[in-house]
Amino acid sequence: MAIPPKPWPTGQVEQCEPLVARVLAPNPSPYTYTGTQTYIVGAEEDVAVIDPGPAEPDHVAALVDALAGRKVAAIMCTHTHRDHSPAAVPLAERTGAPVVGCAPLVLNDAGPRADAPFDRTYAPDRVLEDGEAMQGTGWTLRAVHTPGHTSNHLCFALEESGALFTGDHVMGWSTSVVVPPDGDMGDYMKSLGRLGERDDRIYYPAHGPAVEKPKQLVRGMMGHRRQRENQILRLLNEDARPVPAFIGTMYKGLDERLIPAAEMSVTAHLIDLEKRGLVERTGEIWQTV
Incomplete structure (x- = not known):
């Protein structure tokens, strides 16, 4: 809005x-x-x-x-x-x-x-x-x-x-x-x-x-949060990546001032997916299990 x-x-x-x-x-x-x-x-x-x-x-x-x-x-x-x-x-x-x-x-x-x-x-x-x-x-x-x-x-x-x-x-x-x-x-x-x-x-x-x-x-x-989660899993199925590499695809045209918020949101999703055994990380790189 x-x-x-x-x-x-x-x-x-x-x-x-x-x-x-x-x-x-x-x-x-x-x-x-x-x-x-x-x-x-x-x-x-x-x-x-x-x-x-x-x-x-x-x-x-x-x-x-x-x-x-x-x-x-x-x-x-x-x-x-x-x-x-x-x-x-x-x-x-x-x-x-x-x-x-x-x-x-x-x-x-x-x-x-x-x-x-x-x-x-x-x-x-x-x-x-x-x-x-x-x-x-x-x-x-x-x-x-x-x-x-x-x-x-x-x-x-x-x-x-x-x-x-x-x-x-x-x-x-x-x-x-x-x-x-x-x-x-x-x-x-x-x-x-x-x-x-x-x-x-x-x-x-x-x-x-x-x-x-x-x-x-x-x-x-x-529904929006589930859609974001599915986006993350789809991108990780294409290639392992760090958090910043999600933003351009997931948040097209995003105000630069909101990039930190977007990265934190993606991180929160990834941590939740990790707890559920669906993704894992090595250093800064995330990938599917």
């Missing part, structure tokens, strides 16, 4: 439905679309803030304005990439709210990154296990464990309206980047399958528009 032309509603409060509003952060990029969308859940005296976003002073100020003096029962993070969780610290300082949600995760990764690095400031007051919930006046947010994009990724289901906040697991504009060593393609596919079995009415992703036909999108995303 192409990025829409400016102006974007950065810093503005958009009411998505009675219990859900969103505020767009000022961090657009080839990996974040128009920016990270922070969601405010609740309509009365207490609310939850989902994915507070980057610790940009203008974004934190916009969130405080959007709260309009309401109590924040919880600041909830789907995962700890730096475009999602860093604003939890300044927002908690401003509101006194606890930070709740995914487990902390820090990776020392010296290699090339195709996604924002992990947030080392994230220190939750409470980690939600799969199925645990946070509640406020008129709202219940239940954690759905969806590892794959990251090992600590959670979605949050708003039980009163049938909405699911999908973070980066399912986005409204692009497939999710799965970056080893923490990102795991096998887990990602299992998590997509889990969402496909649910009956959520709508998805609110951290990037891109709301998804109004969730099951259809999930089926398409799973």
Whole structure:
């Protein structure tokens, strides 16, 4: 999906439905679309803030304005990439709210990154296990464990309206980047399958528009990943090769800025295929078994 032309509603409060509003952060990029969308859940005296976003002073100020003096029962993070969780610290300082949600995760990764690095400031007051919930006046947010994009990724289901906040697991504009060593393609596919079995009415992703036909999108995303896997196996049946040699054939016309993401995605598929005994590697060269 192409990025829409400016102006974007950065810093503005958009009411998505009675219990859900969103505020767009000022961090657009080839990996974040128009920016990270922070969601405010609740309509009365207490609310939850989902994915507070980057610790940009203008974004934190916009969130405080959007709260309009309401109590924040919880600041909830789907995962700890730096475009999602860093604003939890300044927002908690401003509101006194606890930070709740995914487990902390820090990776020392010296290699090339195709996604924002992990947030080392994230220190939750409470980690939600799969199925645990946070509640406020008129709202219940239940954690759905969806590892794959990251090992600590959670979605949050708003039980009163049938909405699911999908973070980066399912986005409204692009497939999710799965970056080893923490990102795991096998887990990602299992998590997509889990969402496909649910009956959520709508998805609110951290990037891109709301998804109004969730099951259809999930089926398409799973089919896309299987197609990529089949491409990789077909190319390896022609000739053994290193990861960069897949990109020109598999991603024709790709923006050069996205080449690292494509290479990480191929690597994630190859590691999954290796675990399943279908491919093997010698140094940087991959081949079929």
